[in-house]
Structures are given as C-alpha cells and as structure tokens.
Amino acid sequence: MKDFRYRGAVALLVPLALVAILAPWLGLRDPDAQEDILVLRDLPPLSRVDVVNLADGSRLYAHELEPDDDGGVRLRRGKRWTEVGAGELAGPSPSDWHERPLFLFGTDQFGRDLVSRVIWGSRISLWVGLLAAALAIGLGLLIGLAAGAAGGVVDGALMRFTDIVLAVPRLFLVLLLVSLFGRGFGVTVVALGVTSWMAAARLVRGEVLSLRERGFVQAARASGAGPLQVALWHLLPGAAPPLLIEATLRVGETILLEATLSFLGLGVQPPAASWGNLVSDGQQSLPDAWWISTFPGVAIVLTVIGLNLLGDALRDRWNRRSVVGLAPHG
Amino acid sequence: MLRYALRRVAAGLLVVLCVIVLNFALLELLPGDAASRLASSPPRPGELEMWQEWTCADCPIHERLGSWLWNFARGDLGTSFSRQRPVTACLRDALPPTLALATFAALVNLIVGIALGLVSVLRRNRAGDQLLTAGALALYAMPTFWLGLMAILVFGFWLRWFPISSLESVGNAAMTPLGRVADRLWHLALPALVLGLGSAAAMSRFVRTGLLESLTEEFTRATRARGAGFMRVLFNALRHSAVPLLQILGLTLPVLVSGSLVVEVVFSLPGMGRLAFDAIMAEDYPLLQACSVLATSLVVAGSLFADLGTCLADPRIRLARSSS
Numbered sequence: 320m321k322d323f324r325y326r327g328a329v330a331l332l333v334p335l336a337l338v339a340i341l342a343p344w345l346g347l348r349d350p351d352a353q354e355d356i357l358v359l360r361d362l363p364p365l366s367r368v369d370v371v372n373l374a375d376g377s378r379l380y381a382h383e384l385e386p387d388d389d390g391g392v393r394l395r396r397g398k399r400w401t402e403v404g405a406g407e408l409a410g411p412s413p414s415d416w417h418e419r420p421l422f423l424f425g426t427d428q429f430g431r432d433l434v435s436r437v438i439w440g441s442r443i444s445l446w447v448g449l450l451a452a453a454l455a456i457g458l459g460l461l462i463g464l465a466a467g468a469a470g471g472v473v474d475g476a477l478m479r480f481t482d483i484v485l486a487v488p489r490l491f492l493v494l495l496l497v498s499l500f501g502r503g504f505g506v507t508v509v510a511l512g513v514t515s516w517m518a519a520a521r522l523v524r525g526e527v528l529s530l531r532e533r534g535f536v537q538a539a540r541a542s543g544a545g546p547l548q549v550a551l552w553h554l555l556p557g558a559a560p561p562l563l564i565e566a567t568l569r570v571g572e573t574i575l576l577e578a579t580l581s582f583l584g585l586g587v588q589p590p591a592a593s594w595g596n597l598v599s600d601g602q603q604s605l606p607d608a609w610w611i612s613t614f615p616g617v618a619i620v621l622t623v624i625g626l627n628l629l630g631d632a633l634r635d636r637w638n639r640r641s642v643v644g645l646a647p648h649g
Numbered sequence: 650m651l652r653y654a655l656r657r658v659a660a661g662l663l664v665v666l667c668v669i670v671l672n673f674a675l676l677e678l679l680p681g682d683a684a685s686r687l688a689s690s691p692p693r694p695g696e697l698e699m700w701q702e703w704t705c706a707d708c709p710i711h712e713r714l715g716s717w718l719w720n721f722a723r724g725d726l727g728t729s730f731s732r733q734r735p736v737t738a739c740l741r742d743a744l745p746p747t748l749a750l751a752t753f754a755a756l757v758n759l760i761v762g763i764a765l766g767l768v769s770v771l772r773r774n775r776a777g778d779q780l781l782t783a784g785a786l787a788l789y790a791m792p793t794f795w796l797g798l799m800a801i802l803v804f805g806f807w808l809r810w811f812p813i814s815s816l817e818s819v820g821n822a823a824m825t826p827l828g829r830v831a832d833r834l835w836h837l838a839l840p841a842l843v844l845g846l847g848s849a850a851a852m853s854r855f856v857r858t859g860l861l862e863s864l865t866e867e868f869t870r871a872t873r874a875r876g877a878g879f880m881r882v883l884f885n886a887l888r889h890s891a892v893p894l895l896q897i898l899g900l901t902l903p904v905l906v907s908g909s910l911v912v913e914v915v916f917s918l919p920g921m922g923r924l925a926f927d928a929i930m931a932e933d934y935p936l937l938q939a940c941s942v943l944a945t946s947l948v949v950a951g952s953l954f955a956d957l958g959t960c961l962a963d964p965r966i967r968l969a970r971s972s973s
Contacts, residue, residue, distance in 0.1 A: 483667045486949055490907035491925065491941040495672070498929045498937055499679060575792050579911055582794045583926065598795055605798060606806040613802075616795035623790035 324632035331625030339441045347435035351590050355380040357397055359430030361608045362422050369394070370418040372409035379403070384417070392416075425610045427600055437615050440592040444619070447508055447587065448574035454512025455573070456566050459519025460558070466520065467527025468550050478524070485517045493576065497585050507586045511573050519565050526558040560637045564630050571626035578619050594619050650960065650967055657956055661949040666718075668945045672938045673717050677710070696730040700935065703727040726939040731931035736939045739924060744943075746816055747920035749833075750840055750912065751905045751947075757845025758852055758901060763894075765849065766856025767887070773861070781853070788850035793908045797843045797915035804839060811839040814917040840916045844908045848901050855897050859890030892963045899955025903948045 338345070348354075358368060358380035371379045371394060379401075381394035390405035408416040424433035466477040484492070496510040527550075530536055536553045544552070574594075580586030581595025589596050594615040601611025701707070703725075705716040720726070726736035765785065769778040788796075805813035812818065818832050863869060863886035872882050910922025917923070921940060928936035960967045 483664050483671070486664045486903075486952075487668055487671075487941065487945045488903045488907040488948055490910055491944045494925060494929055495675065495937065495941050498932070498934065499675060571790070575790075578792050579794055582792070583911075583914060585929065595792075598792075598798065602798060605802055609802050612795070612798050616792070616799070619792055619795065620787060620790045624786055627786065627790060 322632050322636075324628040328625050328629035328632065331621050332629065335441065335622055335625065336445075338438055339445055342438050342442060345438070347438060348432040350431065350436045350439040350592050353429045353431060354378075356430045358382055359422075359426050360428055361604065361611075362426040362430075363608075364423065364425040364433075364610050364614075366422045366425060367419045368422065370420060371403060372416045372418065373403070374407055374409050376409075424614045425608070427597075427611045428604050428608065433597075433611065433614055436592045436597055437594070437618050440594050440597055440615060441618060441622075443504075443587055443591055443593040444574055444577060444595070445622075447504070447511070447577045447593070448570045450508045451511035451515070451573045451577070452566055452569040454508065455515040455569055456519050456562060458513065458516035459521075459565075460523055460555075460562065462516065463520040463523025463558070464527060464550050464554065467524040467531065468546060468554065474524070477520070481517045481520055484514070489514050489576070490579065493580060494585065497580070502585055502588055504587050504591070507577060507580060511576055511580075515569060515573065515576075519562060519569070522561050522565055523558045526561060527554050530554050530557045560633075564633045564637070567626055567630035567633065571623040571630070574619065574626075575623060653960065653967075654957055657953055661953045664949050665942065665946050669718065669721050669942055670714070672942065673714055676704075699728050700730075703935070721942070727935040729928075729933055729936040731928070731933040731936070736936050739936060740921070740939060740943060743919065743921045743924040746918050747909050747913070747922060749837060750844065750909050750918065750920060751902075753837055753841035754844035754848075754905050754909070755898065755901070757841055758849045758905075759894075759898065761846060761849040762852025763856050763887075765853035766860060767883075769853065769857050770860045770864075785850040785853050788846060791847065793843065793847050793911045794915050796847055797840070797912055800839055800843050801915070812836050813839075816918055840912045840918060843915075844905060844912045847908060848904050852894075852897060852901065855893065856890065859893055860886050863887075863889040892959055892966070895955050895958045895962060899952040902951035902955075906944050906947055 362368065369381045369384045371381060371384070371392060373379060379394060379396075381396055383395040385393040387393055387402065387405075390411075392403050392408065394401055394403065405411075410416050422432055422434070424437060426432055427436070462477055462481070466474040492514045493510045496514070497506060500506050500510070531554070536549060539549055539553050577586055577593065578595035578598070581593045582599045583595075584599065586595055587593040589600075597615035598612045598619075601608065601613070601615075605612060703720065705713055708716065724737060726740070728734065729736050729739055732739055765781055769781045772778045801813045804810045812835065816833065816836055817829070818836070821829055821832055824832060860883075864882075866889075868889070869882060869886060872885050877885075909920060910925055912918070913920045913922035914926050921943065925937055925940035925944075927933075928940060
C-alpha cells in the first residue's frame with residue numbers, strides 16, 4: 320500500500336460509501352421536506368437558525384428571537400413579529416424549547432437542507448453508476464467472449480458493430496434512447512449501460528484471443544471440454560483482472576454522464592435528488608446562492624477522482640496497459 | 650497513400666451509413682406504432698402526416714429503409730416538428746457556432762495540454778509536477794456542465810470579466826466589422842476555455858508520458874552527444890511525440906462534440922448541441938436524429954483527418970499502411 324493512489328482512493332471512496340450506506344441512520348433531515356420556505360430558503364453554508372419547539376410538538380423557525388417579560392418569547396418571521404406565551408413553549412427553561420441547528424452546506428431555494436440532499440443524492444448517483452457499469456461490463460463480457468471464442472465471421476461482424484457504436488458521440492446516442500424510451504431511473508440505467516460496453520468487449524476479446532492459444536486452454540479442449548465450458552472455466556477467469564479495472568473506470572465515467580443527463584433534465588427525474596439534479600437546481604440562483612450548485616459538483620469530482628485513482632493504481636499493479644486508462648471521455 | 654486515404658474515406662462513409670441505418674432500426678424497434686409514439690403530446694397539426702410521408706410509413710419494411718436512405722442521400726432530412734421548417738435549414742444555422750466553439754476548444758486543449766505536459770516534464774517529480782498531476786486528475790473528474798457553471802459564477806458574476814451567455818452583445822449589429830468579430834470572440838472565450846480545459850487534462854498526461862518516453866530514447870542521447878542545448882533536445886522530443894498527439898486529438902473529437910452540447914446549453918449558445926437539446930425538449934424526433942447523424946459525421950471526419958495526418962507526419966506509418 321505504498322502507492323499514494325491507493326491511499327487517496329481509500330480516503331475518498333470508503334467514507335463516501337459508508338455515508339451513502341448509512342444515510343438513513345445519520346440523523347439527517349428529510350431531503351425533500353420544505354419545512355419553512357420563509358426562514359430557511361437560500362441559507363448560506365454554516366448557517367444556524369433559531370428554532371422554537373412548541374408544546375403541541377410543532378416547531379417554529381425564526382429570523383430573530385427576543386425573550387419576553389412573562390417568560391414567553393417574541394419571534395420575527397420575515398417582517399412580522401409573533402408572540403409565543405410561556406404556556407405554549409415545550410418546556411420551562413430555554414434549553415427545553417430553544418435549538419440552533421446547523422446547516423452545514425446551507426439550504427436551497429425551497430429551504431431544503433443541502434447536506435442531506437447531497438448525501439441522499441449520493442445513493443441515487445452511485446446506484447445508477449454501479450448498475451449501469453455492471454450492465455455495460457456484462458454486455459461487453461458477452462459480446463467480447465462471443466467474438467473471441469467464435470472467431471471468423473462472427474468476430475468480424477461483432478467488432479465492426481462495436482466500431483460503429485464507438486463512432487457515435489455517446490451523449491447523442493444516450494439522448495436518442497432517452498427521447499425514444501422516456502425518462503426515469505430505469506431508462507437512465509439502461510441507456511447508460513447499453514452505450515458503454517464497447518471498451519469492455521474489445522478488452523475481453525483481446526484477452527480471449529491471447530488465452531485461446533495457451534497450453535491450458537488447448538489441454539482443456541483436447542480433454543473434451545465443450546466451447547461453453549472452455550469459455551466459462553478457462554477464458555473468463557483470465558479476463559477478470561482487466562475487466563475489474565475497466566469496471567472501476569467505467570463507474571466513474573457513468574456517474575459523470577448520469578450527472579450530465581440529470582442536469583439536462585433527462586435523467587433521474589426530480590424530486591429525486593441525484594447530484595446532477597442538485598447542480599441543476601442551483602443554476603437559476605447561481606449569483607445569489609453559489610453553494611447550491613457547488614457542493615453536489617464537488618461530491619461528483621471527489622467520487623470520480625477516487626474511482627480513477629483506484630482504477631489507475633490497479634492497472635499498474637496488474638500491469639494491464641491494454642486497458643485504456645484516463646482517455647478523453649464524453 | 651492515395652489508396653489508403655480512399656479506403657479510409659470509404660470506411661468513414663460506411664460508418665455514417667450504418668449510423669443512419671441504426672437510427673432507422675431504433676425506430677423500428679419501438680414498441681407499438683412508431684408514429685404515435687413519436688408525436689408530441691398533444692400532437693402539433695400536420696406533424697404526423699409530414700413524418701409519415703417522409704418515412705413512407707405505409708410501405709413494407711425494405712421500401713421504408715430504402716426511402717429512408719434515399720432521403721438522406723439527396724439531403725432531405727424531413728421537416729422539423731417544432732420549428733416547422735426543413736431540418737437542413739435548422740442545421741445550417743446551428744453549425745457555424747458549434748464549429749467555432751469546437752475549433753477554439755481544440756486549440757485551448759492543444760496549447761494548454763502541451764504547456765502543462767512540458768511543465769510537468771521539466772519539473773518532474775517535484776512539487777510543481779505533483780501539483781499539476783493532482784490538478785489534471787481533478788479537472789479530468791469534473792463534469793463539463795459544472796465546470797461551466799463555476800466559470801460563469803467566478804468569471805461572469807463575481808469578476809465580471811466575460812459575458813455569461815449568448816453569442817453576441819445586444820446592439821452588436823451597430824458595431825464596426827472588427828468590433829463585431831472581437832465581440833464574438835469575447836463571448837466565445839469562456840465556453841471555449843471550459844470545453845478545452847476539460848479535455849486538456851487527458852492531453853497533458855499524454856504529452857507527459859510521450860515526452861518522458863522520447864527523452865529516454867537513443868536519438869535523444871545522440872542529440873545530446875552532438876552538443877545540442879536543452880531546448881533543442883526538448884524540441885526534438887516534442888516533435889517525436891507529435892504523432893501520437895494527433896491520434897489523441899482524434900480521440901478527443903467525440904468529447905468536444907458531446908461537450909459542446911453541454912456547454913451550449915449552459916452558456917445558451919445557438920449551436921448544434923443547443924438544437925439537439927431543444928429537439929428533445931420539444932419531442933422533435935426528425936431534428937434530433939439528424940443532429941445525431943451530423944454529430945457522428947463530424948467525429949468520423951475528425952478521426953479521418955487525424956489518421957491521414959498521422960500518415961503524412963510519419964513515413965513509417967505511411968509505408969506500413971500503404972503496403973497492407
């Protein structure tokens with residue numbers, strides 16, 4: 320573990336995965352709740368807000384608080400001052416009814432807490448990335464195995480098809496699919512998956528071609544193993560390491576593309592808080608509330624850096640230069 | 650050489666043809682009646698009839714494919730649903746801004762990529778190099794739309810150095826010709842920088858690897874032994890890694906074309922990407938599929954130039970490819 324890239328990847332990815340998995344138990348605010356637009360809208364990062372807990376269990380957010388002479392409290396919401404009598408408060412001492420919760424990343428234009436939106440959003444973005452990458456790797460594995468194991472005309476046809484799909488700018492291909500098949504979580508996963516299997520297919524085919532002539536594969540074939548058995552037991556394990564590297568890099572790229580798609584309003588649909596949606600939410604109020612677009616973007620960048628570091632380090636460790644690493648993407 | 654070039658052009662045309670067929674196949678694969686799925690809701694008057702006439706909807710499948718291809722061959726891409734005018738006319742208006750944006754972005758990509766690569770080789774394994782490596786990594790992981798928004802925030806809203814949207818200022822028509830050009834460049838600067846910088850990270854890594862490889866080769870020792878100065882040696886090495894760079898530039902083209910869509914949406918530029926985006930939003934399938942074919946053609950043409958350029962630049966490749 321001397322390689323700084325592993326340390327970097329672990330430092331970025333482990334906390335991210337933990338936070339995403341543990342999100343329901345972190346005591347976060349409801350990411351979609353618009354508790355109080357008047358007081359909570361567009362709060363800058365690190366804001367604290369006065370909250371008054373009432374005896375009936377409800378909460379009042381306030382711009383300003385003043386103690387009253389009779390043990391009650393006067394609070395300002397917008398321009399209006401309201402009186403809350405001592406009897407209406409949740410308890411006798413200020414520690415019973417007064418809180419000043421922290422909004423670490425601030426809030427958006429609907430008064431929703433940005434920290435919990437970014438964290439809950441990570442679950443959506445990571446899921447889409449993982450599922451779509453798994454689909455892409457699975458498809459690539461199938462097509463690459465078929466091409467490499469069958470050879471001849473099948474190989475030629477499959478590889479030409481791969482070349483052609485590679486020639487279409489990926490974003491345009493995804494947009495075509497989305498425009499034909501509708502929007503939403505499922506369509507996004509499938510559209511991203513079926514447009515990114517090409518690198519994996521080429522990779523698997525290459526590995527299979529080089530393994531096919533090796534002694535142990537020929538021995539297996541000579542001892543009567545059928546093509547399927549050879550493919551599954553002898554060719555597949557050999558293709559696993561480069562595929563794993565490819566998968567790591569693919570997840571990062573897919574997260575970027577999903578974010579782009581959601582930013583354009585064509586991916587995961589609001590109110591689901593994917594990172595792309597969050598950046599898009601902040602676009603309208605960019606000059607007044609820079610934090611809404613900034614923090615989800617930082618989350619994307621850190622995640623993708625972590626995945627790229629991991630993929631790059633694995634590639635050097637297993638000495639697989641055949642996997643195209645940090646190539647231009649889009 | 651000529652035979653190789655012709656073969657590459659033919660292969661490129663074949664790819665474009667296949668993409669046109671792919672678009673056709675996608676439509677055929679749609680569940681249910683394609684025309685009714687395509688129509689926007691509520692359908693605009695006449696759009697279905699227009700589309701059915703263009704695709705020859707009542708013919709058997711081979712005739713449909715034939716008419717689809719024939720339409721493309723004679724340059725009739727149908728009529729846009731949302732704009733009520735021929736798709737070709739829409740594309741003609743949208744192409745120049747996109748080409749300008751992509752060209753400037755490619756320049757930014759090359760200049761910044763080579764400069765950063767050079768610096769990181771000169772200061773190899775020192776703080777400067779490591780800082781650049783980290784920067785390239787971050788830049789590489791940045792979604793283009795977010796980089797664009799951040800650029801708008803910092804250079805548009807806070808520093809007020811650049812305009813934040815559109816292609817020209819209001820009242821541009823009253824300016825002198827030179828002023829108009831300058832105004833356009835000023836408007837294109839930020840989008841081109843954003844688009845170019847995003848891909849410059851990968852470029853700088855390739856320049857760095859290429860240079861480091863060239864510097865360990867025999868000819869570098871020979872140049873040194875001849876008593877050439879440091880800059881001369883570096884220049885030789887850079888020239889030597891120019892051939893792979895052309896290839897990388899070819900690889901970067903799809904990124905620039907896809908990226909220009911995002912950048913045009915973020916900066917509201919009236920280019921092809923914006924056109925494709927509007928087409929989706931307006932459920933205007935004829936326009937969208939034409940955009941995708943045109944985008945593919947741009948990418949194919951770009952990689953064609955990269956390949957032919959490689960051939961011209963490197964006699965060894967030229968010989969190998971001409972003989973095969």
